[in-house]
Amino acid sequence: MYRAGGTVTGERDAQPGVSRVRRLGTHLPPVARAPGEARAFVADALRSWHVPEDKACDIVLAASELVTNAFEHGSGGIALRMRFTGDCLLLEVRDSDPGDPVLHRPGPRSVRGRGLALIQALSSAWGHRRGGDGKWVWAEFQLA
Known part of the structure; x- marks a missing residue:
């Protein structure tokens, strides 16, 4: 289970009797251990969402790469968010570098x-958008 020092936010399904988390986020410190913490956080979430192992490995690797980029090119804290809809997972990482x-x-x-x-090779689509004093880089994964 993810136990690093980041803050975790989550949202549960609104349907009665359904308790699976569909959205998760965490904040990571801008330190060299951030990619490892991201891998653990994402792997735990994907396991709890019963994402197939082969897809989960790709998503964990993508999270590690995006957080590594945020650490290497940004100068502040790193945010990571995931949204799972059942057939699609959106992974987003925010850093403080405004550059594309x-x-x-x-x-x-x-x-x-x-x-x-x-x-690009692992995801079905990826891109970025500006957000505050930095940007969000996102990757989408089709699970169906």
């Missing part, structure tokens, strides 16, 4: 710059 994310095409010997290419 850049999809790189690194060469085979390059050791960096593959994060957004991984997001």
Whole structure:
């Protein structure tokens, strides 16, 4: 179960008798351990939502990459949100860098710059939008 120091917010289904969480969010500190905390948080949520293991692995990797980018390029706290509708999961990460994310095409010997290419390969869609003094980078995953 996720036990890191971030704050967790959640929303439960409104239907009687249904108690599965459909939206979750957390705030992560801008420190090197943030990607690991994000992986644990997302993996726990996906397990509780009974997301198939193969899809869950892709989403956990995407969360790690997005939070790594937020840590490396932002200067403040990092927010992570997930919304699950049953056949689609939306993952969003906020950082304080107002600049647009850049999809790189690194060469085979390059050791960096593959994060957004991984997001593009793993997700059904991805993008970003401005929010306050930073931006939200999002990735959508079809689960059906």
